[in-house]
Structures are given as structure tokens and as C-alpha cells.
Amino acid sequence: MEFLMSYKKDLCKWLSMKDAKYIIDKCENILTAKQDKAIGKQKTDAGKISLLLETFIEMEDSKCEEFLKILKEEQTHYPGLQQHFNKRTQASSSPTVYAECNSTVDTRKVTNVRGIKDLDMHVNIQAGSGNPSGMNLSQTTPHAEMVATNHSHIFASEISNCTIDGNLNMSVLQTPAPQCPGPSQPKNMPFSASIASISDKHGFLKIYRTALVSRVKNVKAIVDDLQSGGYHDEMAATVNAQLTPQEMMRKLLDSATSTGAAEALIQALFNHQKDVMDDLNAEKA
Numbered sequence: 001m002e003f004l005m006s007y008k009k010d011l012c013k014w015l016s017m018k019d020a021k022y023i024i025d026k027c028e029n030i031l032t033a034k035q036d037k038a039i040g041k042q043k044t045d046a047g048k049i050s051l052l053l054e055t056f057i058e059m060e061d062s063k064c065e066e067f068l069k070i071l072k073e074e075q076t077h078y079p080g081l082q083q084h085f086n087k088r089t090q091a092s093s094s095p096t097v098y099a100e101c102n103s104t105v106d107t108r109k110v111t112n113v114r115g116i117k118d119l120d121m122h123v124n125i126q127a128g129s130g131n132p133s134g135m136n137l138s139q140t141t142p143h144a145e146m147v148a149t150n151h152s153h154i155f156a157s158e159i160s161n162c163t164i165d166g167n168l169n170m171s172v173l174q175t176p177a178p179q180c181p182g183p184s185q186p187k188n189m190p191f192s193a194s195i196a197s198i199s200d201k202h203g204f205l206k207i208y209r210t211a212l213v214s215r216v217k218n219v220k221a222i223v224d225d226l227q228s229g230g231y232h233d234e235m236a237a238t239v240n241a242q243l244t245p246q247e248m249m250r251k252l253l254d255s256a257t258s259t260g261a262a263e264a265l266i267q268a269l270f271n272h273q274k275d276v277m278d279d280l281n282a283e284k285a
Contacts, residue, residue: 004057005057012053017078019077020049021048022077023071023078024049026070027052030066035055038055039051046234079113083113096146097146098147099147103149103153104125104152104154105148106123106154106155106157108121109160110160111159112160112161113161113164117166117220118218118220118221119159119164119167119168120167120218120224120225120272121159121169121170122171122225122272155172157170169218204266205253205266211276212249212269213249215273215276218272222269222271223252225271226264226268235255239251
């Protein structure tokens with residue numbers, strides 16, 4: 001029960017992202033007919049999984065243990081769940097790193113993941129300016145296996161023993177510092193837009209809804225980007241549960257009801273589908 005209560009939010013996300021009915025059917029011998037019927041009446045996979053977890057939390061410990069045993073046995077069916085159990089049972093070493101002000105060291109590691117649809121390890125870094133931290137850059141650099149100094153960036157992501165069925169994104173995007181914008185673009189260079197070029201965020205999403213639905217393909221990476229910035233987990237699960245990128249994009253656009261949500265979505269679109277956004281901005285201009 002303690003495990004289910006502590007990881008309820010994560011479990012709801014992991015189990016509803018891919019074939020929620022699969023794990024619900026595995027629990028038919030533990031659930032009563034009434035409980036199973038109530039879970040089945042929920043309209044979304046996220047709602048079904050949420051009620052499934054709440055039901056087991058309210059049951060006796062022996063039932064919770066049976067459910068946990070099912071989760072461990074069926075973890076290969078759900079990449080997020082499998083990665084969680086691997087983290088709990090395997091120790092991993094990390095290099096020692098040092099990065100001074102305005103430098104970056106990224107050493108993310110993904111291991112022992114099977115059947116993941118897409119893996120997005122995109123990095124978007126904001127260039128720095130000056131020395132706002134007050135660090136004395138002439139001081140001796142501490143000893144470390146990876147050292148980044150003088151506005152440098154090290155990306156040493158590692159992927160091992162994984163099976164990826166879809167897209168692998170390891171792109172790096174660096175943008176200039178807000179107070180030090182880059183030089184103006186020569187007239188003979190291709191048009192390159194940014195979020196600042198769109199004053200009416202809601203209007204842009206409404207006008208170009210059809211184009212976004214038909215042309216944006218990397219929707220899963222966009223949802224992950226939004227989720228890391230506070231996008232509601234249940235809404236993310238609802239979007240990810242759709243069968244096609246077009247259906248996912250429609251749900252995503254429908255969820256951008258506030259000014260902040262519209263701005264976050266447009267920023268994510270620039271991060272992961274900049275070619276589409278550049279084309280639409282050029283058309284608008």
C-alpha cells in the first residue's frame with residue numbers, strides 16, 4: 001500500500017500511456033465484479049488507472065502485494081514501470097563533474113529499457129553572459145572527470161542495452177543570452193522565427209490549427225517537454241493515449257486554454273518542430 005500511495009502519480013502516468021486495459025485484465029482475479037465494472041466505466045485510460053490504484057490502496061495489504069507482484073511480472077509491457085524497477089534494483093555509477101558559471105555538463109544515462117516507442121534527450125541551453133555568480137574564473141579548477149569552463153558545454157549522454165521502436169532525439173539547441181542577442185540575420189539567409197515573433201499566441205494556434213495537426217509529428221517529445229515544465233500528468237496521459245499524431249495534436253491544442261499554456265506549447269513546438277514553425281511564421285509574415 002505504501003508503494004502505491006507514494007508512486008500513485010507516476011504509476012498512473014506509466015500504466016495509462018500504453019494499453020491500460022492490459023494491466024486491468026491481469027487484475028480480474030483480485031478485483032470484485034463491482035470494482036471491475038466501476039473501473040471500466042471511466043472514459044479515459046488515465047481515469048481507469050487512477051481508479052484502479054485508488055481501489056487497491058483501499059484494499060487490504062495482501063491484495064496490494066498481489067497487485068505489486070503483477071506489476072513486477074508485467075513491467076516489460078510498460079517502459080516507465082520497467083525503468084523504475086531497474087533503478088531500484090541496479091546501482092549505477094556517475095562521473096564526477098565540474099561546471100563553472102555559464103557552462104554545462106550533461107551526463108544522463110538510459111539503460112535496460114525495452115520496447116520504448118520514442119526516446120527524447122533533446123537539450124535546449126540558454127547562453128550566458130558575464131559572470132553573474134561572482135566566481136573568480138582565475139581560481140584553480142577542482143579535479144573532476146569532466147570539466148566545463150569558459151562558457152563551454154559537455155554532453156555525454158549514454159544509452160545502453162535499450163530497444164527503441166520509434167524516434168531517437170539527441171539534438172542540442174543553444175540560444176543567445178537575452179541581454180546579448182545574436183547578430184541580425186543576413187537577408188540571403190533562410191527565415192528563422194522565434195517565440196518572440198508571435199505576439200498573439202492563442203490566435204496563432206487557432207489560425208494554424210489545421211496545419212499544426214497535419215504537419216507536427218514529434219508530439220510525444222512536445223508532451224514530455226511540457227510535462228517537465230508543469231503540464232498536468234493526467235492531461236499528458238490523455239494526449240499520449242491517442243492513436244495517431246494528428247489525434248494527439250488535436251488534444252494538445254484543445255488543452256492550451258490559458259495564456260501560459262499557449263506560450264508553453266508554442267515554445268515546445270519551436271524546440272521540437274522548428275521547421276514547421278518557421279514555415280508558418282514565414283507565411284504569417
